[in-house]
Amino acid sequence: MTTQRTITVLGATGRTGRRLTDTLLGRGWRVRRVARTARPHPHPAATTHTGDLTDTDFLTTAFTGVDAAYVLVPFDPTAPDVRAHMNDIGSSITDALRRARVPRVVALSSLGAELEYGTGFLTALHAQEQRLTALETDLVLLRPGYFFDNLDPVLPHLRHIGALQDSIAPDVPLPMVAAGDVGAAAADAVEEPKHQGTTIREIRTAVDLTLMDVAAAVGRAQGIGHLPYQQLPDEETITQLLQVGFSDDAARLQVEMHHAFSAGRVAATGDDPRAPTTVDDYLASRA
Template sequence: MRIAVTTPQGNVGRHLTRMLIRAGVTPVLLTRHPENIPAAVAEHVDLVATDSREPSQVISATAGADVIYWVDPPAESADPLADYRRATESVVAAVEANRIGRVVFQSSVGAEKRQGAGEIDGLSETEVALDNCDADVTHLRCGYFFTNLLFEAESVKTGLLQTVLPLDAPMSWVAPRDIAEVAALALLSDQWSGRRVQAVHGPEDLTWTQVAKILTEELGREVRVERIADKQMREQYLQAGMPPAMADAVLGMSTGLRDDFVPEQDRSVVTTTPTQLRSWIREELVPLL
């Protein structure tokens, strides 16, 4: 089985690559920077310098692939949804040109809304486009990454987190390593076909109040969280250098899933994964603080 993996240095991809290697697979890694792949990993993979937003490059890199793990790369321009559309065009072109039989796509809780969820709308468009391809597709609807707290490291140090979400509204939180495990199983399994949605919800739903409490207990110092207005959060994004459309897209991922949103997939044994936030904080956040 020839498996292609995009964003292999990402939060999920770096775990997924090693899992596939341990399973005896020699994955094809599509990356803009092959030189950044650790030497110990590079000797077990096929590296192809590829920009995931360039269809011709993706088609060339995935020639002969049976399965592809597709991740839309993070938006980089002043028009984030346009970036997602370019990535969508690339994966569709590759699937059709190379007759790739199966795709596992890293999507997000909220993609089922289809419109009105900021940057997640880009993932929705990719889901729809892949569903229209002649390939078997699994969409991984992932919860809120633990690793998003890494972007808040300075706020954690100062002891104050801010969000536009209600502080006592529970949502799914998940470790990227757990997503990689679900992805690896889907890539290696021949027991599914057609269009399939697989939610990845982490071990439990958590509120921001609970997250602050866990951080406080694990770090040994108080970490509070406060809710701020949408306008104030957007202004912070702009001050950080985000273009207006990017600020709106990032903010929309929270505001679009805030009011009366109910995930399409209920939490179940199928969607629940094991890694606890506490253990992730000890292993990955604390060493960086």
């Protein structure tokens, strides 16, 4: 008789965690869903645990006795000191994993997390990768590209605005991916044959896209025709981010990250299999 395996999923109600949870439930796993707030999952093999990711005792309990864990350090745009907040969460997660002796860890990181400086809040993910690697456990680091899902807040307004706007250079090809594909890749990583040490998986679609390419795709999907991309000055971008609730620190880190994208510093370096969802597929799913 096969013993049912158990995984703890942080951010289980988020964009990657939902896909991972549903995929592994469908494959016969038991899932401990961890989130700040969450309704119970209807599947009988899913349990829900609500708490604060800086509460190491809470996380240790959630991790104890599982076969694997999916972990992430969320970006809180309202935090007055974003990287300090992320480092507090990252340290709590790592300490709890160590206490609970979780045998396999799959961690959401990002392309660019291999860089130590000049990438905005991605430097906090660099620090978290270092902490997790020091655990000397079976670790898979997932480094996805820029999420198509970041377009969601602006999609309903682009017809009125008349342009896709951001502070990233218009002609730099960016590695991109749908969050759902990252969740699917995480599920596969959880079930990989056992290995010791750290494995890195880069996740992106088959073709890197400029933001001019993305704007054109949005124009097609929304029947707008030609939708231009407009690169905004840094200070205008910061002002817009402050208006939607970002702290000053978060807004400036976002712009610093965009500088790294524009300089081509946040790029894929390997040849991992490509994610299936194209930008046109993604936009069609949002129509």
